[in-house]
Amino acid sequence: MTIKVGDTVPAGKFKIMTAEGPKEISSDEVFKGKKVAFFAVPGAFTPGCSITHLPGFVVQADKIKAKGVDTIACMSVNDAFVMGAWGKAQNAEELLMLADGNGDYTAALGLELDATGFGMGKRAKRFGMIVDKGKVTYLGIEAPGEIKVSSADAILAQL
Numbered sequence: 623m624t625i626k627v628g629d630t631v632p633a634g635k636f637k638i639m640t641a642e643g644p645k646e647i648s649s650d651e652v653f654k655g656k657k658v659a660f661f662a663v664p665g666a667f668t669p670g671c672s673i674t675h676l677p678g679f680v681v682q683a684d685k686i687k688a689k690g691v692d693t694i695a696c697m698s699v700n701d702a703f704v705m706g707a708w709g710k711a712q713n714a715e716e717l718l719m720l721a722d723g724n725g726d727y728t729a730a731l732g733l734e735l736d737a738t739g740f741g742m743g744k745r746a747k748r749f750g751m752i753v754d755k756g757k758v759t760y761l762g763i764e765a766p767g768e769i770k771v772s773s774a775d776a777i778l779a780q781l
Contacts, residue, residue, distance in 0.1 A: 624732035624763075630756050632730040636697065636720040639706025649727070652718065653756045656692040659777050661750040662728065664735055665742060666700045666708035670769055675748065676712050678774035683716045686774065689781035691752075693718055699725040699745045722746065733763065750777050 625631070634649045652658060661679065663671035679686070679694055686694055695718040698705060702721040709719040722728050728746040735747045750772030752760040760780040762771030770776060 627758050629758050634727040634730050637702035639702045644702035653753050658753045659686050659691045659694045661772050662697045662746040664745045666698050666704050674769050680714050682774040695720055697722050
């Protein structure tokens with residue numbers, strides 16, 4: 623079942639890259655008691671994700687945080703090494719780069735994308751959401767090939 627507005631985000635775990643290497647972080651650490659602009663991309667370093675989606679959040683980070691957002695988090699079904707390198711390459715120091723390496727959190731959200739036809743396996747659909755103290759207050763799931771309802775501008779407009 624796909625998560626929807628009004629739902630509580632599921633419990634789960636991610637990996638993040640630290641100076642000491644990959645570290646586990648729980649969904650509670652990401653969402654509990656916070657307002658979070660949370661978005662997912664099908665793959666780090668892929669064209670739409672690297673040219674448009676992630677850069678929009680990097681550029682708009684100050685405006686988004688000025689609207690009361692505590693954390694801007696980007697998730698992808700990639701490993702922590704890839705997410706860490708992609709974050710550095712994109713100057714995304716202000717964003718929390720969450721690796722959902724096995725796609726477990728993506729599956730818990732019900733937002734899986736079957737990209738096996740492209741040789742990419744199971745991935746996350748492109749989506750954006752606002753989570754306030756663990757509750758989804760906005761969810762925008764993209765149509766294939768689009769970056770509209772999950773963009774930084776769309777999230778900013780919903781805050």
